[in-house]
Amino acid sequence: MKKIEAIIRKTKFEDVKDALLEADIEWFSYYDVRGIGKARQGRIYRGVVYDTSTIERILISIVVRDKNTEKTVQAIIKAAQTGEIGDGRIFVLSKTLSGYALPNVVT
Numbered sequence: 001m002k003k004i005e006a007i008i009r010k011t012k013f014e015d016v017k018d019a020l021l022e023a024d025i026e027w028f029s030y031y032d033v034r035g036i037g038k039a040r041q042g043r044i045y046r047g048v049v050y051d052t053s054t055i056e057r058i059l060i061s062i063v064v065r066d067k068n069t070e071k072t073v074q075a076i077i078k079a080a081q082t083g084e085i086g087d088g089r090i091f092v093l094s095k096t097l098s099g100y101a102l103p104n105v106v107t
Contacts (some may be wrong), residue, residue, distance in 0.1 A: 002069045006060045007033065008080040008088040019079035020062070023071050027064040057088060063095060074087050084096040 013030070020028060022050055034054040064072050073090055081087055 001094040002066060003095045004062045004064060004069065004072055004076075005091045006062075006076045006080070006088060006094070007035070007057050008060065009082070009086065009088075010058055012054055012064075012080045012082070014067070015079040016060065016076055019075040020072070022070075023075040025062060025064065025075070027069070028060055033049070033057050033059045053059055053081055054099045055086065 006016070010032075022046070034056055036054060055103055062072060069092060073092065
């Protein structure tokens with residue numbers, strides 16, 4: 001099992017979600033995150049440009065079988081890549097700890 005974490009632009013989230021569904025990845029978690037990087041975003045408020053030191057991104061977290069790792073990573077790359085600085089990062093981690101499913105409890 002591998003855990004894949006991808007940090008992507010917010011504007012590319014829908015494209016990545018669709019690409020993952022096409023690659024038969026039907027479940028993943030995502031979070032709004034902020035970070036500091038080379039890319040800077042300027043915001044305009046009432047005609048004044050403000051330089052923000054943090055960059056808003058989406059963190060996608062997926063646990064897949066070893067055989068699905070490459071197709072998952074390629075789907076993310078293909079959908080998220082714009083060719084500009086700040087496209088994001090993909091991390092592939094070995095999952096050594098076992099997860100436990102919660103039992104179905106009927107009340």
